[in-house]
Amino acid sequence: MLLNSVVIVLREVLEAALLMSVLLAATRFLQMGKRWVFFALVLGVAGAVLYGYLFGPISELFSGVGQEVGNAGLQLCILLLIVVNVFQISRRMQDTRGSSTRLALLMTLIVVLAIVREGSEVFVYISGFWGVTEFVSAVAVGSVIGTCIGFSVGVLVYYLLLAQPIRHAPVTSVVVLAMIGAGMASQAVRLLSQADWISTSGALWDTSHLLAEQSLLGQLAYALVGYEASPSGLEVAVHLGSFLLVGSAYVAGKLIKVADEDALG
Amino acid sequence: MAAVLCLLLSGGLSLAAVPEFKIEIRNHLFQPDVLKIPAGTKVKLVIYNRDPTPEEFESYELNREKVIPGGRKAIVFIGPLAPGTYPFFGEFNPQTALGTIVVEADSDAAQ
Numbered sequence: 001m002l003l004n005s006v007v008i009v010l011r012e013v014l015e016a017a018l019l020m021s022v023l024l025a026a027t028r029f030l031q032m033g034k035r036w037v038f039f040a041l042v043l044g045v046a047g048a049v050l051y052g053y054l055f056g057p058i059s060e061l062f063s064g065v066g067q068e069v070g071n072a073g074l075q076l077c078i079l080l081l082i083v084v085n086v087f088q089i090s091r092r093m094q095d096t097r098g099s100s101t102r103l104a105l106l107m108t109l110i111v112v113l114a115i116v117r118e119g120s121e122v123f124v125y126i127s128g129f130w131g132v133t134e135f136v137s138a139v140a141v142g143s144v145i146g147t148c149i150g151f152s153v154g155v156l157v158y159y160l161l162l163a164q165p166i167r168h169a170p171v172t173s174v175v176v177l178a179m180i181g182a183g184m185a186s187q188a189v190r191l192l193s194q195a196d197w198i199s200t201s202g203a204l205w206d207t208s209h210l211l212a213e214q215s216l217l218g219q220l221a222y223a224l225v226g227y228e229a230s231p232s233g234l235e236v237a238v239h240l241g242s243f244l245l246v247g248s249a250y251v252a253g254k255l256i257k258v259a260d261e262d263a264l265g
Numbered sequence: 266m267a268a269v270l271c272l273l274l275s276g277g278l279s280l281a282a283v284p285e286f287k288i289e290i291r292n293h294l295f296q297p298d299v300l301k302i303p304a305g306t307k308v309k310l311v312i313y314n315r316d317p318t319p320e321e322f323e324s325y326e327l328n329r330e331k332v333i334p335g336g337r338k339a340i341v342f343i344g345p346l347a348p349g350t351y352p353f354f355g356e357f358n359p360q361t362a363l364g365t366i367v368v369e370a371d372s373d374a375a376q
Contacts, residue, residue, distance in 0.1 A: 004359060008321075056334040064340035067331060121321075124332055125357060128319035190328055196283075196307070196342040203328075213325045230328065 001135055005142020006149070008125055012118035013150025014223040016044070019078075019114045019180055021154040023085075023107045025161035026173045030092050032100035040108040044115025051116050052123030065195035072188035072195075074117045079188075079242055081110045082181040083249045086174055090253025093170055153220075176224075178246035183226020185242035186235040193232070203230035283342070285309045290320050290333070293358035301367045304348045310341045320362060324353035327366065344368075 020037065027034050051058070051070075059067040085106040092103060126143055129135045164172060193200040208229035212218050221227035228235060284303065288310060289296045302308045314320050314333040322341060323330040333339040346368045355362025 004357070008356060055332065056337055059332075059334070059337065059339065064338070067339075121332055124319050124334060125321075128335055129357075132318060194329055194331065194341055194343075196309075199307075202345065202347060208325065228328065229325065232328075 001138035002142045005125075005139045006146040009122055009143045009146030010150050011219055011223070012122050013147050014153060014219070015180075016111070016114040016118045017150045017154030018157060018223055020111050021158040022161065022173055022176045022180070023111065025158050025169070026089060027107075028162060029166055029169045029173075030089060030100065030103065031096040032092075032103060036104040036108045037111065040111035041115070043108070044112040045119060047112060047116040048119025049123055052120035052127065055120060055124050062195070065197070068191040068195035069197070071117060072191040074113050075184040075188040075191075078110055078113050078117070079181040079185045079245075081106055081113070082177050082184075083246055085110060086177055086246050087249040087253045089170065089174070090250045091256070094254070174246065174250045178243045179225045181246050182239045182242040183222070183224070186226045186228065186231065186239040189232075189235045189238045190228070193234075198234070200232035200234045202232065204233050204236055206230040283307050283309045285311060288312045288364070290314045290316055290355065290362065292316065293318075293320070293355065293361045295353075295355070295362055295364035298364040299367060300364065301369055302344070302346075304368045304370045305345045307342060307344045308346075310343060311338060312341060313338045319357060321356035322353060323356045324351060324366075326351040327353060329353070330356070 020040075024034060024037060055067070057066075058070050062069050085103070088103050088106060092098070092100065122143070126139060129139045161169065161172060161176075189198065189200070192198045206229060211221065211227070211229065213222060213227065213229050218227060218229070226239065231239070284306065286300055286302060286308060288300060290312065293316060300310075312322055312331075312333060314335060314337055317335040319332060319334045321330060321332045322339065327343050327346075329341055329343060331339050331341055343366070346366075348368050348370045351366040351368065353364050353366060
């Protein structure tokens with residue numbers, strides 16, 4: 001039970017922690033504050049508790065697939081916010097003098113939604129087993145350890161991102177954000193097919209013998225790039241499309257700024 | 266009245282279109298723990314969690330995961346699948362909550 005709690009909580013924390021690390025690391029080259037992250041954490045945890053508390057009734061919506069629709073909606077929102085955020089990052093890089101409020105707001109929203117999505121399942125898990133005396137200590141200790149490991153990985157990624165030469169930092173951030181966003185989108189596709197809102201074909205390939213999803217590395221790959229050993233064609237298409245969408249938001253941000261300068265000149 | 270009729274009708278239609286299978290969770294065990302379903306068609310799983318504790322129905326092979334709060338039921342659509350065996354488990358109790366979905370080709374199922 002203890003080890004199991006560690007794994008369950010770690011899985012959920014990891015995704016939100018990675019996203020938070022990338023955004024926090026980006027604040028350095030964007031020359032903006034980090035205070036927003038505290039608001040994001042508090043709001044995110046509050047939202048996760050609320051969503052988790054209502055998980056039962058939400059699940060029953062849309063004739064029993066409310067959970068899939070809700071989670072897919074959250075993940076598509078995160079992708080959309082990442083696209084807008086990358087566009088704004090791209091624009092701010094040309095000129096870091098102005099106000100960074102808009103970026104801070106976008107980053108706050110992204111982190112809040114990620115914590116709501118992942119944290120609500122942790123809440124359902126912990127609150128569900130809280131009443132069972134024999135499990136309480138294992139679940140409590142396991143959750144704390146899982147959270148700590150998740151945050152440690154986040155801190156490690158944060159410092160890894162800061163350790164690189166600053167001229168590479170923007171592109172690295174955008175690539176990592178694009179990977180996370182693409183992972184979110186393909187997860188949303190899987191959830192919507194689980195809910196029978198969309199139909200997907202069979203698996204396009206199966207790489208479970210190369211990298212099993214249940215392995216530690218597989219879990220990390222899942223959190224980082226939405227790794228799926230046997231994805232459907234639609235998942236792969238949406239994954240690639242989302243990656244390109246985030247990438248083009250970066251390019252578009254640059255082009256538009258250049259156009260502005262041309263107009264001024 | 267018309268709405269009720271519509272509901273009944275659509276319910277009947279979807280029942281006819283998608284075969285439905287029931288799984289129960291009791292004492293952190295799946296019942297049945299081996300479920301045979303036909304190949305090449307979409308299938309609706311209705312999973313009743315009879316335990317007071319939550320469970321997460323999960324399968325890497327089926328690409329499915331769904332949290333089921335204690336005392337509630339969940340609907341999970343799977344397939345169309347190729348014949349074979351697809352393990353699933355309860356992530357919150359992975360030592361005991363284990364099961365397999367066996368997908369059979371039409372000729373096997375008919376026998």
